[in-house]
Amino acid sequence: MINNKFFGRRRPEPPRPIPPGQYLEDGFPVLSAGPTPRVDTATWEFSIEIEGETVGSWSWDALNALPQTDLHTDLHCVTKWSKLDTDWRGVTIDTLLNDAGAEAPAGFVMAHCDGGYTTNVPAADVIDGKGLLVHTYDGEPLAPEHGGPVRLLIPHLYLWKSAKWIRSLKFMDQDAPGFWERYGYHMYGDPWREQRYTGD
Amino acid sequence: MSSITDESPRVKLFTLDLPDDRAKAGFFAGQSYDLRLTAPDGYQAQRSYSITSSPDSPNAIELAIELISDGEVSSYFHEFVKVGDKIELRGPIGGHFTWLPMITRPVLFIAGGSGIAPVMSMLRHRASSNSTAPALLMFSARNEPDVLFKDELERMANDDQNLDLILTLTRGVSSDWQGESRRIDRAMVDQAISMLVGENNLPNRAYVCGGSGFVESIGNHLLDTGMNHNDVRTERFGP
Numbered sequence: 549m550i551n552n553k554f555f556g557r558r559r560p561e562p563p564r565p566i567p568p569g570q571y572l573e574d575g576f577p578v579l580s581a582g583p584t585p586r587v588d589t590a591t592w593e594f595s596i597e598i599e600g601e602t603v604g605s606w607s608w609d610a611l612n613a614l615p616q617t618d619l620h621t622d623l624h625c626v627t628k629w630s631k632l633d634t635d636w637r638g639v640t641i642d643t644l645l646n647d648a649g650a651e652a653p654a655g656f657v658m659a660h661c662d663g664g665y666t667t668n669v670p671a672a673d674v675i676d677g678k679g680l681l682v683h684t685y686d687g688e689p690l691a692p693e694h695g696g697p698v699r700l701l702i703p704h705l706y707l708w709k710s711a712k713w714i715r716s717l718k719f720m721d722q723d724a725p726g727f728w729e730r731y732g733y734h735m736y737g738d739p740w741r742e743q744r745y746t747g748d
Numbered sequence: 749m750s751s752i753t754d755e756s757p758r759v760k761l762f763t764l765d766l767p768d769d770r771a772k773a774g775f776f777a778g779q780s781y782d783l784r785l786t787a788p789d790g791y792q793a794q795r796s797y798s799i800t801s802s803p804d805s806p807n808a809i810e811l812a813i814e815l816i817s818d819g820e821v822s823s824y825f826h827e828f829v830k831v832g833d834k835i836e837l838r839g840p841i842g843g844h845f846t847w848l849p850m851i852t853r854p855v856l857f858i859a860g861g862s863g864i865a866p867v868m869s870m871l872r873h874r875a876s877s878n879s880t881a882p883a884l885l886m887f888s889a890r891n892e893p894d895v896l897f898k899d900e901l902e903r904m905a906n907d908d909q910n911l912d913l914i915l916t917l918t919r920g921v922s923s924d925w926q927g928e929s930r931r932i933d934r935a936m937v938d939q940a941i942s943m944l945v946g947e948n949n950l951p952n953r954a955y956v957c958g959g960s961g962f963v964e965s966i967g968n969h970l971l972d973t974g975m976n977h978n979d980v981r982t983e984r985f986g987p
Binding site: 549550551552553554555556557558569571577578579580581582583584585586627628663664693727730731732745 | 785786787788791792793794795796818820824827828833834835836838841842843844845956960964967968970971977978980981982984
């Protein structure tokens, strides 16, 4: 369908290709589904569960004592904006699993967060450097409205999979829909195949 | 596109007749539709717009589109779209920020500017389902002409003893303005809650919609009152 008189605002070409349907955004929009939870690092704890058992848990201090990873990456939000060249610091899920002496099982994982948010991801998509817990954005402590003190970051998927205010990752055999997935958002969410909603 | 009307200096209301399968699908008050424009050379842009009309009229949807300075999609709608034009759409989208008539306990609505859009769908649905659920809308806008749907909201509040309306302007008021004249602060939130459910009580649910900063601030006030995280539903018209 062509809208004849539509020209649009042609932005300068992004320095590298961005996924279909996206536009370049300089800001960093906040589009959370509820108010920003208040999380105290003094009592914060993150855990990983496999087959219903906690295999590891980390306090804020413990998380910061682990080997840190710096990541320079692009973000793609399902609401169509992409933000390039963002800088993060945190701990890979691989590092956490290693610290716990555990291996990621095959299957899927559900992220659970303060405020009740959840999102599901295949296990293969959080390991091998693809998933991190991040606490620092652009050299500063991650702001609460952006998911601070700690959020999940899985930059190869739409940003709703990078769960803010994360508290645990629970591995599961079968895939199950998280918060937005239950409202019709895609179970996987690959921005390059434009998997925004169910059936895409 | 079946009708286009001016609602305020920068906002027009667009009514779109839906294809049969979308009309049959229906929607919930609070949901939105994605609209997509394609230029003759293939360039595309898409945006989400909240439905302002009630789900009781499922054959068409009304959208409020504000003209954003150098907005490529809003300027197209304001300048070029005509009745009879076809627009590509997808939806309905969303589900957390929705109101259903089965909600019978007190609800607080807080809207800023064009954030009134999804709340209109909720209030219209509430009216047409003859809901007696206590409700209060606190609506903040810059100037009086920016108070979208003002006449309809005032009429709704006058006709319904269970619906209260608080209007506040943040930029300029005329000498005969009867409402409030400042940004919504904690005191106003407390006042609204008190009016809705009395002292020492909290609403069952709150819906907050507007710009990101507005929603962040109001969301924090509501959490400070003791409301549960899950009872505060937010829709941010970012950034």
